[in-house]
Amino acid sequence: MELHMAFAKALRHQRREKKLSQEAFSSVSSRTYLSELERGLKNPTLEKIQELATTMGIHPLTLLTECYSLKDNLDIEEIFERITQELASMQNR
Numbered sequence: 404m405e406l407h408m409a410f411a412k413a414l415r416h417q418r419r420e421k422k423l424s425q426e427a428f429s430s431v432s433s434r435t436y437l438s439e440l441e442r443g444l445k446n447p448t449l450e451k452i453q454e455l456a457t458t459m460g461i462h463p464l465t466l467l468t469e470c471y472s473l474k475d476n477l478d479i480e481e482i483f484e485r486i487t488q489e490l491a492s493m494q495n496r
């Protein structure tokens with residue numbers, strides 16, 4: 404799956420899991436822009452990802468983890484294992 408479509412699907416899934424309407428994001432985004440994000444037509448900045456995640460009450464890495472899980476067709480545990488190994492190797496430098 405392409406990255407922008409994986410992000411779109413993860414964003415839509417997380418928003419619906421929290422039972423939030425697109426209008427609930429009006430303080431950080433227009434409904435039109437959110438709709439474009441959820442359809443994979445736009446790519447958000449890191450700042451926008453932070454704002455979207457905060458509105459949903461989740462950590463930005465939760466949203467990105469689901470995104471990359473979809474993109475790479477990996478279990479979340481596989482992603483965590485890789486990240487843990489990469490961060491551990493950084494500490495050993």
